[in-house]
Amino acid sequence: MDKYIPMRSFMQHFFEDETTAAKAAEIGQAMLVARSLRLSEIAAKMRGGSAASYKRIQRFLREVDPRAMLWRLFCEQAEYVIGDPTEIERPQAWKTAYVGTLKDGKTRGFWMLLLATPYRGRAIPCGLLTYSSRTIAAGLSSRNTNHVRAFAELKDLLGERPLVLDREFSYLELLLNLVEEGVNFVIRLNQGSHTPKFWDAEGKEVVLSLSPGEKVIHPAVWYKGKVCLSLIGVWKKGLAEPLWVMTNLEPERAWQMYLSRMKIEETFRDLKGLLGMTRLMNKRQENMEKMVAMLLLIYAIALLLGENLRDRLYGEIFQPQESVDVLPHKTGKKWRRYSGLFILLKQKWWLPARQWQSIVKEALASFAAIVRPTVLTYV
Structure with missing residues (x-):
């Protein structure tokens, strides 16, 4: 027809x-x-x-x-x-x-x-x-x-x-704006040549390290010392590098959203x-x-x-x-x-x-x- x-x-x-x-x-x-x-x-x-x-x-x-x-x-x-x-x-x-x-x-x-x-x-x-x-x-x-x-x-x-x-949106200016406006976010971390630094609540630097097949969660860390968020990293087998996601939501839920x-x-x-x-x-x-x-x-x-x-x-x-x-x-x-x-x-x-x-x-x-x-x- x-x-x-x-x-x-x-x-x-x-x-x-x-x-x-x-x-x-x-x-x-x-x-x-x-x-x-x-x-x-x-x-x-x-x-x-x-x-x-x-x-x-x-x-x-x-x-x-x-x-x-x-x-x-x-x-x-x-x-x-x-x-x-x-x-x-x-x-x-x-x-x-x-x-x-x-x-x-x-x-x-x-x-x-x-x-x-x-x-x-x-x-x-x-x-x-x-x-x-x-x-x-x-x-x-x-x-x-x-x-x-x-x-x-x-x-x-x-x-x-x-x-x-x-990861194009992984920068401080946008994160500060989203936090100020009360917007929830799930953003992939840009791991280019200048990966931003994170600190925990005690002021210690958080090392973004994991092995192939591993999953790591860092709750309540500070992005460049200015934005409090959670990090979840997953290194799937077969991939050349791990993938890190920043969020102000529950990390596991944010990870599933990012995959979509x-x-x-x-x-x-x-x-x-x-x-x-x-x-x-x-x-x-x-x-x-x-x-x-x-x-x-x-x-x-x-x-x-x-x-x-x-x-x-x-x-x-x-x-x-x-x-x-x-x-x-x-x-x-x-x-x-x-x-x-x-x-x-x-x-x-x-x-x-x-x-x-x-x-x-x-x-x-x-x-x-x-x-x-x-x-x-x-x-």
């Missing part, structure tokens, strides 16, 4: 205005077909002539800011929030103001800091921020300033949920490999971020559909439980081998119309529960 996705039904839950929802649905459907962020390629997949469609996309970007609305994808049931940057290469963009050089100092591009909540081996994006060496220099800011700004926007949604971050951080890496892989996130040519940073936000919204919709489809084709049908990150109990090799998004977009499959409609209905209900969560009231 045709993989028909009622995009407008999803957009009506996301956008309050019916007209805006209809415009977003048309653009979103074309993005999913084109699998690209280039406006010309998206316009070619829309109804009518390409020139007229191109102008409709531009008008939409002027009227709507999907970046601000992306926070509606924050899942209230999530146990934690993942933050991670990824590099977006733009090797030919010599004259684009927001494109600088990446970590290697040669390749042209910029960074996208993505905030997301975990969902069954992947992550549902809920916020983004982009920056580059050029925008940092022009704004007289820093990478650290951009990190703090991104997390400040998330603070009201976090509550007691911790931020789970990789790879969900966002899989999401980056899907966004770049399956949806063409790197295929963009916007000259203005604002329009680029709006288009990326639209793609993240489309990704969330396709992810929900794909996961339901994966269960129907290759595994036990998923029954919603307290945690949206719960996986089916019985799964076959194909269920474990392929992501739902890959099955939806790349594989050839057939289902009776009634079964596909059931999958869409379940995905639509899950999407509505995320963007319009039930608010408890007391009488």
